[in-house]
Amino acid sequence: MAMLKNLSALTILLAVTIVLLPRATFATVGIPDCAKGVTGDCGFGFFKIIVLGDTSTPTGECCRQLVKAGKNCHNQFVESIVSSRKPIRGTISDVYRRSNETWNNCSATISVSPPEPAH
Numbered sequence: 001m002a003m004l005k006n007l008s009a010l011t012i013l014l015a016v017t018i019v020l021l022p023r024a025t026f027a028t029v030g031i032p033d034c035a036k037g038v039t040g041d042c043g044f045g046f047f048k049i050i051v052l053g054d055t056s057t058p059t060g061e062c063c064r065q066l067v068k069a070g071k072n073c074h075n076q077f078v079e080s081i082v083s084s085r086k087p088i089r090g091t092i093s094d095v096y097r098r099s100n101e102t103w104n105n106c107s108a109t110i111s112v113s114p115p116e117p118a119h
């Protein structure tokens with residue numbers, strides 16, 4: 001019984017560690033000030049897509065935050081990751097290509113459906 005209890009505590013600890021680890025890693029990447037309007041969840045999503053080659057599609061809300069931060073900011077964010085020598089998927093030019101695609105895909109989504117009509 002005690003054995004089983006320890007085992008499940010360990011499993012929980014392991015699961016928590018796995019969930020928290022990428023975020024902790026992400027937080028150590030120098031995030032430019034201009035990206036403050038992008039939430040951690042969205043930023044981590046973009047990080048996964050651009051750096052780790054994750055094939056998921058960012059949500060409309062995340063795209064809106066990214067576009068609001070601006071292309072220049074987006075580039076700074078990508079630069080900071082590349083220069084931090086974090087492990088990346090593929091080559092640096094793959095990262096830039098995905099960065100470009102993500103930006104293009106996001107800004108296309110945003111211009112098609114404006115977030116809020118002006119009052």
Ligand SMILES: *[C@@H]1O[C@H](CO)[C@@H](O)[C@H](O)[C@H]1NC(C)=O
Binds near residue numbers: 096097100
């Ligand atoms: C990203 O896109 C811009 C314009 O669409 C282009 O000028 C630039 O070369 C692209 N960069 C990369 C690394 O593909």
Ligand SMILES: *[C@@H]1O[C@H](CO)[C@@H](O)[C@H](O)[C@H]1NC(C)=O
Binds near residue numbers: 057098099101102
């Ligand atoms: C951008 O959109 C195109 C077309 O839908 C898709 O093939 C591509 O994987 C997307 N790129 C990223 C980085 O999301």
